[in-house]
Amino acid sequence: MPKTAAKAKRSLKPKEIVEPAIARVPITVRVNGRPYSLAVEPRILLVELLREALDLTGTHVGCDTTYCGACTVLLNGASVKSCTIFAVQADGAEITTVEGLEKDGQLGSIQKVFGDCYALQCGYCTPGLMLSTYQLLSHNQQPGDKDIRKAIAGNTCRCTGYQNIFKAIQVAARSVKGG
Ligand code: FES
Numbered sequence: 001m002p003k004t005a006a007k008a009k010r011s012l013k014p015k016e017i018v019e020p021a022i023a024r025v026p027i028t029v030r031v032n033g034r035p036y037s038l039a040v041e042p043r044i045l046l047v048e049l050l051r052e053a054l055d056l057t058g059t060h061v062g063c064d065t066t067y068c069g070a071c072t073v074l075l076n077g078a079s080v081k082s083c084t085i086f087a088v089q090a091d092g093a094e095i096t097t098v099e100g101l102e103k104d105g106q107l108g109s110i111q112k113v114f115g116d117c118y119a120l121q122c123g124y125c126t127p128g129l130m131l132s133t134y135q136l137l138s139h140n141q142q143p144g145d146k147d148i149r150k151a152i153a154g155n156t157c158r159c160t161g162y163q164n165i166f167k168a169i170q171v172a173a174r175s176v177k178g179g
C-alpha cells in the first residue's frame with residue numbers, strides 16, 4: 001500500500017475512548033465475620049463486590065433484575081438481593097453469604113440438609129435458597145407451609161419443582177428445633 005494511503009487509513013481509526021476516572025468511596029463491611037476496608041466505585045453492586053473483590057463466588061447472578069434470588073445474601077440479618085444494592089449502601093453492614101453457613105470448614109446444617117434431601121439439581125439457585133432458609137429459621141423454628149412458601153417466594157428454581165426444597169426446609173427446621 002502506498003505510504004499516503006496507509007496514513008489516510010490510520011487517520012480513519014476511531015479515537016480511543018478514555019473514560020474519566022470515577023472517584024472511589026471508602027467502605028467497611030464485615031462479611032462472614034471477617035472485616036474488610038475497601039475503596040469502591042459508587043456504581044459497583046454488592047454482588048460484584050462479593051464475587052469480584054472478595055472472591056466469594058457462591059453468591060450467583062441469575063437475572064440481574066431482582067427477580068430470581070440467586071444473588072440472595074443476608075445484610076444485617078435480613079435477606080436481600082445483592083444485585084439490587086450498591087456496595088456503598090452496605091457500608092458498615094454485616095453480610096452473610098453462603099460461604100458463611102459453613103462450620104469449621106465443613107458444611108453447615110442447612111447446607112447438609114439440602115444435600116441429604118436432594119433439594120438441588122444444577123445448584124444455581126441453592127445458595128440463595130439456603131440463605132432465605134437461614135433467615136426464616138433464625139426467627140421461626142416452627143415454620144408452617146405458608147411461612148416456608150413466603151420465605152422462599154423470592155427464590156426461583158428452574159430444576160427441582162420445589163418439593164425437595166420444601167422438605168429440606170422442614171427437616172432443617174426440625175433439626176434446629178431439636179438442637
Ligand atoms: S441476580 Fe439478583 S435477583 Fe436475580
Ligand code: FES
Nearest residue numbers: 121123157158159
Ligand atoms: S437447582 Fe437448578 S435452578 Fe434450582
